[in-house]
Amino acid sequence: MIQTFLNITLSALGTTLSMPGYLYGGFVFIALIPLFFALEKKRPFTSAIITFVYFFLFSFINFHYLINTLTTGLPELFGRFGASTGFAVYLLFCVLEALPFLLFGFLYGLWLEKTRLRLFEPLFVGSIYVISDYLRGIGDLGFTGGRLSDALYNFKGLIQILPYTGTLGLVFIIVIVNYESYKLLKKNKQNIVLVLSIVALIFLLNGAIESFLPKSVGDKPVVLAQTNMPQKIKYSYEASEIVKYLQDNFSESHNYLTIFPEGVFPGTDIRNSEIEKSLLDTFKNRTFIIGFPTLETKDAYNSAIIYSKATFLNKYDKVQLFPFVETLPYKTIFDRLEFLKGMYYFSSGELKTFDIPGYGKVGIQICFESFFPYISRKLSEKSEFLVVVTNDGWYNSKIPLIQHFAQAIFRAVETRRNVIQVSNTGISGIVDEYGNYTILPDGTAWRTLYVKSNTQNTFYTKYGDYIVIACLLFIILTGITAKKKSSLFD
Incomplete structure (x- = not known):
């Protein structure tokens, strides 16, 4: 024994x-x-x-x-x-x-x-x-x-x-x-x-x-905007303080497609507010993706919102929700674990791709969705590259950050799509279709990297986990x- x-x-x-x-x-x-x-x-x-x-x-x-x-x-x-x-x-x-x-x-x-x-x-x-x-x-x-x-x-x-x-x-x-x-x-x-x-x-x-393996070179510039904001600070800031932080740290970045992390405004739907107006005034000459919850009549969503030239373009609502924190699974069994809820219990969205001006069709994933190959597979069927926005500020260890970024590598090779991951305090970078990656050094606020488009679908994309x-x-x-x-x- x-x-x-x-x-x-x-x-x-x-x-x-x-x-x-x-x-x-x-x-x-x-x-x-x-x-x-x-x-x-x-x-x-x-x-x-x-x-x-x-x-x-x-x-x-x-x-x-x-x-x-x-x-x-x-x-x-x-x-x-x-x-x-x-x-x-x-x-x-x-x-x-x-x-x-x-x-x-x-x-x-x-x-x-x-x-x-x-x-x-x-x-x-x-x-x-x-x-x-x-x-x-x-x-x-x-x-x-x-x-x-x-x-x-x-x-x-x-x-x-x-x-x-x-x-x-x-x-x-x-x-x-x-x-x-x-x-x-x-x-x-x-x-x-x-x-x-x-x-x-x-x-x-x-x-x-x-x-x-060939060397893959991207040709479309993308600004990776890593906010580097610890959880305690982010959740204690007012939305007005967060937008001021973004203005101070990212307004001088290049006017390319700019990708911010998940949940930049963690508890606030800033749409149709003075905060949104101030944000759009700052980044009025570019297209950018930024995460915050969106509240509809009856439902809340963990969303990544796309703005272009100071106008709301579209949004992606997270499909695979984190159990107990973002949604309560199997309520009849786990109803007593409702106390684990974060800011909201979110509703699930639907998988879709977005036509971003100058960049083609893009698939967006939020947080631990990159752990699920079926999501990247479905998105890559109609997208030219993939984006993962996440908030890894929950951890005081490098291990989960590396384990999360590793998923971007697998999803990139499986689908032969470049994958961009932008995190809050985690690892941000771009992975090419062969698994080569470039990441932002620790503490970097933003950097311009280059992404490559691809429209050919792999065998795995077509047939999945056969x-x-x-x-x-x-x-x-x-x-x-x-x-x-x-x-x-x-």
């Missing part, structure tokens, strides 16, 4: 250390090996508990930065709950993240040793992991942060598979490499040299592909052809 728990913990730590912002992404190719040793000769229900505990521990360690947000940040700003309640919510988050991996462990213990062909084993293990990870990302509680593929955001050669498979295809490959490495070590511990050689070859392949269907069919095939029934318990 102790050895099993040690193996689970080693895998959780190894996976965490491979994530963006931690130690080294290459660890992901060996991180699951201890988990597979923990699963040896375990029956379905025991295996399910093991994989649940693994992903719970991984989530708890990897997303540790949320603890400060839930125990300090949100309570200080909104004062509806205390630190102990915030920590309990964090534990609930980790449980919800780990629940789909009950399925992974259950199916692993049920059918793996009963597969007909040795070739089926790694394919089966990769398939059940992909399905479990996919389930974690759907629905009103869906979240895709912490995918194994996240570890490879800086491996520009390997991620060139994304236009064909998406990140789940990369997850599938990572799991297979881990499983086959486990099988080699199970056969003979001295095979560690062979395992490390396989991983080294993967790194060499990454470097070889990277050396052939790999999920393929994995599901393979799991069914494995179950049908299993040698005999398994006992569900040890």
Whole structure:
């Protein structure tokens, strides 16, 4: 039992250390090996508990930065709950993240040793992991942060598979490499040299592909306006003080398309007000995008508003709302968590692109929407490049900022679209279609960078997560052809 728990913990730590912002992404190719040793000769229900505990521990360690947000940040700003309640919510988050991996462990213990062909084993293990990870990302509680593929955001050669498979295809490959490495070590511990050689070859392949990638050069100038305003200050400022801050810091920037972050005016709909008039007077000669909530007759929206030449052009209303803070999911189950609400409970908007003068069609996403590939896919069908506006001022750690920006890299390569991300106190920059990126140095208020348009759609853009269907069919095939029934318990 102790050895099993040690193996689970080693895998959780190894996976965490491979994530963006931690130690080294290459660890992901060996991180699951201890988990597979923990699963040896375990029956379905025991295996399910093991994989649940693994992903719970991984989530708890990897997303540790949320603890400060839930125990300090949100309570200080909104004062509806205390630190102990915030920590309990964090534990609930980790449980919800780990629940789909009950399925992974259950199916692993049920059918793996009963597969007909040795070739089926790694394919089966990769398939059940992909399905479990996919389930974690759907629905009103869906979240895709912490995918194994996240570890490879800086491996520009390997991620060139994304236009064909998406990140789940990369997850599938990572799991297979881990499983086959486990099988080699199970056969003979001295095979560690062979395992490390396989991983080294993967790194060499990454470097070889990277050396052939073309250099992408943008031709349309865009001003990235990073407001650098801490949460406590932003939420304590009056709207008039914020507009004065924008005038002081950004009025001298170039008259190109200017992109401000999400929620620049965090609690105020400034439309048809003196604040809006003052803002438009300052930036009257340009087109700009800026975030603030918009309040309609019955609904509130987290919006990115587009102005052009001192005139309201259009707005995008966030579609994928952050559970509990921006919307209350599954009210009959979680109605008692309403105290987590931020400024408003928002209504969901609809996906659409915008024709911006001089720049063509543009798709806009807000905050953690960049974690959801389906949004970028749908937007890229009709847009020439993508924009992510966000407010990452909730965190006192660089790790979540890097993990968030990594998503812009994946979305850019998947869709072969340039992605511009503009954050408040996070990372702002431009990613090209091959995953190369340029970011603003810390503390920079604004900088002009260049974006490139593209209208061709990738295979993944057209067909999405087809790999999920393929994995599901393979799991069914494995179950049908299993040698005999398994006992569900040890």
